Amino acid sequence: MSIPGLGQIAPPQPTTTSTTRTITLRPFWEYRFEVPRRTGPTTVTPSTTNLPTGTTPSTTSATTIRLTTGKAERDGTELALNHTYAFPRGTRARILTYTGATLEVAGELPASERVAQYARPEDSPEVQVLNLHFALQEARKKAKERSRRDGGRPEQQQPPPGPRVLICGGPDTGKTTVARTLTGLATRAGGQPLVASLDPREGMLALPGTVSAAVFGTVMDVEDPAGGFGVRGTPSSGPSAVPVKLPNVYYFGRERVEEDVPFWRTLVGRLGGVVRAKMAADLVVGESGLVVDTPPASVAKGDIEMLRHAMMEFAVNIVVVVGSPDVQAALQKAWGSNKTLYGEPITFLPLDQSDGVVPRDYEFTKFTREAAIKEYFFGDAKRTLSPFTQSVGFDDLVIFKTPDDAEEGYDNRPDGLERAEISAEMSHWTLAVMNASVNDPLETIRQAPVMGFVAVADVDEDRRRLKVLSPVSGRLGNRPLVWARWPEPYINLLG
Template identity: 35%
Template sequence: MALPGLDVTDSIDSSTILTRDLKPNQEFRFEVPATSSITIRLTAGTAGTAELFGTELSKGLPYTFTCCKSAIYTWTGCSLSIEGAPSVEYIAEETPMATYLNLHIALEKLRVAASDCPPTTEGAQGPRILLIGPPDVGKTTVAKILTGYSIRQGRKPMVINLDTAGEGVLTVPGTISAASFGSVMDVEDGFGSSPMSAPSAIPVKLPLVYYYGFETAESGSRRYKRLISRMAVAVNSRLEEDIESKNTGLIIDTPSFDNQTNGDVISHIVAEFSITTIAILGSERLYNTMLKSFPPSSSSPINVIKLPTSGGCVDRDAPYKKSIRDAAVKKYFFGDAKCTLSPYTVSIEFDSPTFSLWEVVDSLSSSAERQKNISFLPIGEDESSLSADEEVVKRLAPGDVDSRFENMVVAVLQVDAKDAGAKEVGESAVMGFLFVQEVDEKERRMKVLSPVPGRVPAKALLVGRWPEGMFLT
């Protein structure tokens, strides 16, 4: 006789369990809203394997999904059991997985060649692939697939996320990040979540993170390019110390690029990261533009290729994207169903000698401020006298901190507050994040959530315009 509430099997209603039998090269596509969840198992005791975006599923192990639009593919055929009710679910027979596999094989041949070269030579550098395209064409999905296949091959790819509008890779939205992936990825979380001190079934990955603070590359294009340059220097330095990652190369995911406004940003990324392959999804026009910008020649090491978009790609509306971002920020501070975290409430005094709060400056405000400063320059000096660093961030006086910063994410930078100048703040990597709960203008202090106990480190703080204000409950 089982004690009430302890017999887990009694709580499962068999009427809610669906079974889907997939034939070889078929894909089970499903969508789950933020208000519900489903659990999927690769049926144990049957032949066949399955994978989710390049990462294999273990037989009989439950995988829980919420607020996602995803797909499970099988090369051999398999049987899946689904507990719960997806908002959308169907089996697709036409997928681009064979093309993605062929791309992986081509990249792997280049990695083998790189591994055969002496570590200090240029030939030891593995392929560096850049994924670009318009919104909702599957760039991040392809990045996950290529990463998963590379890891299963025993490689150690360096994954770089330059998409600040998404949910973030191993960090919160509004950032760019880079991390070396040498162990299996999380089936449920994809690239994974922010590093935490709590136990984890998946080995923790420590990313390099820069806080950008805008939704698009155009909003703060000067700062965006500068952060890309800083990250490229750091990544290249790391690769010189890690021959496995150097041989494997880079997999770079990007924000949504079109044909009109992002050409200079793409060229900057290609140059800074020494890209060898540009893969375009979902835009014939962008593909031809890249061919013209990087024409094939014996002297050019850049290959421009076109990849098909999966039929499973769907348009994600603004509320859905916001729910993804909110969930990512909430998970950073509170954890999830598998691992609950308890953040600490900390008070920051504006009059403290270590208080150093900075704000990012958008391109429009930067240009207007620059023109104003030029008009006040002494006779004989031109705009070259102005510091470019002051155009991307500005320090806030205590009187400038008001309620507009409530429900915003604040980055704790690695630069000390006492040493913080515009240049240091504009180029500093991130130590961690805070969440502003309340700003008390009268008492000149603000109350923040912190993932660690104790006082906030005496570091420079940086607040942006993205992600927009949210409520964590």
């Protein structure tokens, strides 16, 4: 099968039968695993004696897990009994049970796996997260009572919304996992929390290089490699087994905040305004509150000011610091005596880092980034999407680019954009489609919300035409496109 202008799609690889294994978990134990990123023999490294060894790996596209007895969850989202979940390549996940459970694991042998055992439930780091969830539920209950009692006041006297939680800490401390778990637990309890991701490397419900926010009023996708925060949770050109979310997305276009701190602060301010307006307009969302996931912070690198800015823009009243006592001490010293715009004190809570956190190396982050881009356009093994390809003339598109930091005068250009000359250099890059007009000022275009993304499949300079791949059909019209420096071009989009 081929897509016009994009070449031949590689045929599926053959599969072989694999051994089915049973994993028994006691209360508060966790089964942690990583699905191999590539097909082929894999050496599994079990860390406990109750995991089967010597299993011959297969070449299937995923590891499957079925809950056969008990109750279990992935990051706050409950697994259905006797339902088979398929986890695609590159997935790092954990299955946790509070009551005890039995799992049936099949498909490809995980690249690594272990069962985290705890002699006493209170020894599990998840007890702290669970207790935090119960405390947040109490705060949501009080917010509901306030809003139903005082909802008739003028807007400037409205009572504060539910808890607004900012999660921060050093690199590879498990911040995003905590954010997902709190979100999943709140959704299971009937809430509709807002979630904001301020780390451009994560790309919550969008491609990497973005900051975003969305209401999570429905269950998250257990099979999503990103645990429900990935691109499969957004509207696409195909059906979805899990209700989609509608994120507000802004394009940062760089990997790290420190590469353009002023622009990141601007986008966080715009996203904070969207979040506050949504909580004020929707009673249930306002009562459910907010969870904010932040980029890695280091006291030595001066990132405390970055966190302070996020706290202010989102009117945060609870700061959860994961595995980073120095970050907590610096934040309390700099911001501990301040109050929110609703006049509330700010509470700082330390959270132990889970012993299951695995540092993410360059190869892993590159794989997950490329997988997200491919899934955005083509779907996955369970949901094949049909992207739309169109040939567009150079004169029919208006593309702006973010200049290189090294270019002369970059720091003095507040809009941060310039008109791009279309050339073969654009091949294989993804471009952001901005919710603006090509006639708007450059500053307006750069700060506009993102409507979606397109991929440049080919550039024919002789004929002055591009082949552009988009998730849905339709002309780009008067919408400006932005070509940023990150994420890097994905050469093997069809591989």
